[in-house]
Amino acid sequence: MDTGLALLLAAAYLFPLYWMYVTALKEPREIFLNPPSFWPHRLHAEFVQVFVEHGMAHYLWNSCLIAAGATLLTVLLGTGGAFVLSRRNDRMALGALFLVLLLQALPPSLLVTPIFVAFNQLGLLATPRLAVVLAQTGRMLPLFIVLTRPSFAQVPRELEDAARMDGASRSKVFLLIAVPLARNGILVSTILVFLQSLGEYVYSRSLISSDQLQTATVGLRGFLGTNTTDWSGIMTYAAIYVTPILVLFALLQTRIVGGLTAGALK
Amino acid sequence: MYRSTTASLAAGLVALALQSSPVRAEPVTLTFWTIDKPDQAQQSYVLAHEFETKNPDIRIAVKHVDFADISNDAIRAVATGSGPDLVSIDNPEVALFASHGAFVDLTPMIKASKIIDPARFFPGPLASVTWKGGIYALPRGSNTLALYLNDDAFRRAKLDPARPPATWAELRADAAKLTDPAANRYGLAFSAIADEEGTFQFLPWIQSAGGDWNKVNGAAGVSALTFWQGLIDDKLASRDTLVRAQTDSFQTFVAGNAAMAISGPWELSGPIAGARFAWSTALLPVAGPGAPHASALGEHTFGILHTSAHPAAAFRFLEYVYSQEGRDWNEFGMLPSIRNADPKNPAHPKAYATFIEEMRYARVRGPSPAWPSISKAIQSAYQGALTHQATPQQALDAGQSAIDSAREEASP
Amino acid sequence: MSARRRSGQDRPGFLHRSGFETALLAAPVLFLVAVSALPVLYTIAMSVQSVDMFDILSLHRPFVGLRNYIHLFHNPAAGRIALNTLLFTTCSVVAQVTIGFALAVFFQRRFPGAATIRGVFLAAWIMPGLVVGAIWKWMFAGDSGVVNAILAASGLIHAHPFWLSDPHLALPAVIIANIWLGVPFNMILLSVGLAAIPRDLYEAAAMDGAGSIRSFVSITLPMMRATIAAVVSLGIIFTLQQYDLISGLTEGGPANASNVAQYWSWQLSFQTYQIGQGSALAVLMLAVTALVASIYVSSTRREVVA
Structure with missing residues (x-):
């Protein structure tokens, strides 16, 4: 009963994704058909062609590299910050939290020009993927900290205090008690940061000038230009881009998201 | 720097004259931002590739930039000195670039050119690249409605x-x-x-x-x-x-x-x-x-940013683009911007006749910075x-x- | 206030004032200052200057005081866009949190496949804003759009509404797409919060005879306060950043009917190169965010001590 309702909700929610796949499978002419067809009259699968012609392999590789880099840096820098902010409420900590939130107020589309100017002056544009990793980390850190902080807040302090009394150092308490107990929250935030970084577009477009180093989102944008709006191609590209992540996610998600329902803490 | 540019220019001219004689000069790499896309045999990529084959001393690194972003990106790049040598700009925005000194004034180079004859341009396309008497970009072709x-x-x-x-x-x-x-x-x-x-x-x-x-x-x-x-x-x-x-x-x-x-x-x-x-x-x-x-009157134009270290080499590419205008209709979906560049056997001949006639009435947007x-x-x-x-x-x-x-x- | 702080210090509180923690906190803050604070300061500076896009490298520009702000307020579109921004943000956040919470509670029930099906919802979060914009633009098309086809087939409408080109529908259309985009994020965060509530609290409440509504009000909501505060503030901040979707769907049109501050600021700076006015608008958005951030921060202050 509940399962049926859940499936129904999921199906309704995922309809846009279905529409992406159906559009990808239609002939360009059928796409503009009015009223639209819910199933392609003639299959028009160009997945391999689009993948090869658009050099998607290296685009996807660059996307993964940048997303992994930004995620790694975000987690390394942000986990400790989230922990401290869950434990302290003195003026310095609150000021830090305020600053962290405020600094991500502006969308990348507005921040990118000053970032471009600054990175250009620092010579960072010579390593454009690193430049995007840094800029994207700046964007994801506040998100990660704010998301992860409540998980640390839910770790009972008594455990840490007890370990501390037993002579454990502060860093040990953090790494061996707090982090493992908050791992579900950290993991979920990490995944959200990674997925968001995979979709990063504005910084990659502006900071990376070599096509060989460019990401898949920028490659996708190439379709959306004037004078040739190939919707079938766009949706095929989008489908190729999204499908592996979906499959990977489907395989791992019982472990990732399923961990949530278990409830790490009793 | 100047000497090597001159040397490569001379070498290039020799190469052009002798078609395929070996060239010793250091190759120059030009960067070129365009709205064309690499995968669809579009003009910028096709012509850049041909130009490289004919001029082994010059390499052109072509980068696609989206139509909506290219002016913006070019301005930012030229302001920070990190811009490309060549950039494709929509014709109504040439005045913006020219009035800010972002584009090289091509007039002296055109005067000295054996290939480009400004008198051959149709008045509309020429007006679209002219600012205060100077020519700041070259039409890559034209279009109209x-x-x-x-x-x-x-x-x-x-x-x-x-x-x-x-x-x-x-x-x-x-x-x-x-x-x-x-x-x-x-x-x-x-x-x-x-x-x-x-x-x-x-x-x-x-x-x-x-x-x-x-x-x-x-x-x-x-x-x-x-x-x-x-x-x-x-x-x-x-x-x-x-x-x-x-x-x-x-x-x-x-x-x-x-x-x-x-x-x-x-x-x-x-x-x-x-x-x-x-x-x-x-x-x-x-x-x-x-x-x-x-x-x-539509279509992008190719200009040379003033930050370019190789304006002479970049201009040679513009000369090549000009010399290939006759291919605009059949290969690139554009109309020629110059007289006497009609294709021998235009595809869709009736449509070609319509568009060529319509070109006579095509008016420039602006120019205004x-x-x-x-x-x-x-x-x-x-x-x-x-x-x-x-x-x-x-x-x-x-x-x-x-x-x-x-x-x-x-x-x- | 001081009493509260003292009660915090009554604990064996090793956590106060340690070098290790200061370092843990300083690392992300310094990084953010380096990457984000400088651009923000640069934007603030530009908002009181006369800026030529061709001269963005130099900071020495004519100072114009509040002229950019005054021009902005005198723009006939300003009122409309301010209202749109308010509507866009409020409707998006309220709906995202409500739907997200409902789904999180629903999936909290242990039925076969609950975890798997819930995971599927995250698919939307994977989609880049660009793609989401393209798909929804497609679905909302007035003539051949699938949204209208479904509504017509179910007999709900007779004439085709033009979602993206009718000035009364464009903003709702953008809001609907944005809600779609934000629901999984809210649901997952709220699920994490729900999962952390000790089960025995509910068991104890059940033994006291509390019904499901009462335990929701007396246990779930209070325990979720920190998470809800985080989700709402982040939701507001994220919604104020939503740019890709508007760019993909309506570009703020028709006639500014779906334009919002963040998109307008971009248009001013990078379409018409009125970068001073674009920056002024960005600064106003910063001020709003500062307000939201301070509300969030003060909510955490209570929660840390509690």
């Missing part, structure tokens, strides 16, 4: 596709006969989107009625906008005309959901192939009997009236005052 007709739909509606609508009144009457809600078909597809494409589509209407981009709120502007408003209010064109780019609108014509469409020659190098009906082209209808023909603001004001005006947030007169009055203040700010 024409009316596409679905001949089969015309016949079904008992209309003769050989007698296409010549005036606005005829266009409206034909569109009304061709519109068939039951068959999900509109009479006409065009674009009134709020970006440069929409401005490009709107100006010919104002111009045929006697106005222009710098005088939009007179009777001409009001009659043009009222006519557009009528097409959409009376459902002769889809309301989504306001959010569809030209190709998206044209796709509804290809799919049979619109019986006529206003678009450019770029549709012929791909989209039109999907049409399952007989089609033809005609000149844009004029405001009334005896009214002047008008059409918009404030073009982006002027264009925005025009877009706000027609969108405001088409959504009935203002009458055409009110919307165009507001547009006119925005245009006037933008021009004033640009020329202190």
Whole structure:
């Protein structure tokens, strides 16, 4: 009963994704058909062609590299910050939290020009993927900290205090008690940061000038230009881009998201 | 630096003369930003590749930048000294780049050139790259607008596709006969989107009625906008005309959901192939009997940014582009910008004849360094009236005052 | 206030004032200052200067005081866009949190496949804003759009509404797409919060005879306060950043009917190169965010001590 309702909700929610796949499978002419067809009259699968012609392999590789880099840096820098902010409420900590939130107020589309100017002056544009990793980390850190902080807040302090009394150092308490107990929250935030970084577009477009180093989102944008709006191609590209992540996610998600329902803490 | 450029230039000229003699000079690498895409055999990539083969001393690294972003990116790059050597800029924005000294003044190089003869340019394309007497970019080709007709739909509606609508009144009457809600078909597809494409589509209407981009709120502007408003209010064109780019609108014509469409020659190098009906082209209808023909002059131009370390080598690429104008129609979906560059066997010969004739009426947008603001004001005006947030007169009055203040700010 | 702080110090509180923690906190803050604070300061500076896009490298530009702000307020579109921004943000956040919470509670029930099906919802979060914009634009098309086809087939509408080109529908259309985009994020975060509530609290409440509504009000909501505060503030901040979707769907049109501050700021700076006014608008958005951030921070202050 509940399962049926859940499936129904999921199906309704995922309809846009279905529409992406159906559009990808239609002939360009059928796409503009009015009223639209819910199933392609003639299959028009160009997945391999689009993948090869658009050099998607290296685009996807660059996307993964940048997303992994930004995620790694975000987690390394942000986990400790989230922990401290869950434990302290003195003026310095609150000021830090305020600053962290405020600094991500502006969308990348507005921040990118000053970032471009600054990175250009620092010579960072010579390593454009690193430049995007840094800029994207700046964007994801506040998100990660704010998301992860409540998980640390839910770790009972008594455990840490007890370990501390037993002579454990502060860093040990953090790494061996707090982090493992908050791992579900950290993991979920990490995944959200990674997925968001995979979709990063504005910084990659502006900071990376070599096509060989460019990401898949920028490659996708190439379709959306004037004078040739190939919707079938766009949706095929989008489908190729999204499908592996979906499959990977489907395989791992019982472990990732399923961990949530278990409830790490009793 | 200067010496090596001169040396490579000399070497290149020798290579050009002897076709394929070995060259010893250090190769120069030019960077080139373009709106073309690498995968579709588009002009920038094709010509850059050919140029490299003919000039082994010069390499061209071509980068695709989206149409909407290229001016912006080029400005940012030139301001920080990190720009490419060559960049493709839409023709109404050449004045912006030229007036800020961002483009190299090509006039002396053109004078010295054995290949480029400025007298061969059609007046419109030449005016679009000229700023205060200097030539700051070269047209890579040209485009303009024409009316596409679905001949089969015309016949079904008992209309003769050989007698296409010549005036606005005829266009409206034909569109009304061709519109068939039951068959999900509109009479006409065009674009009134709020970006440069929409401005490009709107100006010919104002111009045929006697106005222009710098005088939009007179009777001409009001009659043009009222006519557009009528097409959409009376459902002769889809309301989504306001959010569809030209190709998206044209796709509804290809799919049979619109019986006529206003678009450019770029549709012929791909989209039109999907049409399952007989089609033809005609000149844009004029405001009334005896009214002047008008059409918009479009297409990107190639310029050299002043930060380029290799302007001479970059100019040689521009010479090569110029020398290949004859291929514009058949290979790149554009019209030639120079006289006597007609292809021997043009594809779609009838459409070619229409577009070539229409080119005679194609007018430049601007030139004005404030073009982006002027264009925005025009877009706000027609969108405001088409959504009935203002009458055409009110919307165009507001547009006119925005245009006037933008021009004033640009020329202190 | 001081009493509260003292009660915090009554604990064996090793956590106060340690070098290790200061370092943990300083690392992300310094990084953010380096990457984000400088651009923000640069934007603030530009908002009171006359800026030529061709001269963005130099900071020495004519100072114009509040002229950019005054021009902004005198723009006839300003009122409309301010209202749109308010509507866009409020409707998006309220709906995202409500739907997200409802789904999180629903999936908290242990039925076969609950975890798997819930995971599927995250698919939307994977989609880049660009793609989401393209798909929804497609679905919302007035003539051949699937949304209208479904509504017509179910007999709900007779004439086709033009979602993206009707000035009354464009903003709702953008909001609907944005809600779609934000629901999984809210649901997952709220699920994490729900999962952390000790089960025995509910068991104890059940033994006391509390019904499901009462335990929701007396246990779930209070325990979720920190998470809800985080989700709402982040939701507001994220919604104020939503740019890709608007760019993909309506570009703020028709006639500014769906334009919002963040998109307008971009248009001013990078379409018409009125970068001073674009920056002024960005600064106003910063001020709003500062307000939201301070509300969030003060909510955490209570929660840390509690």
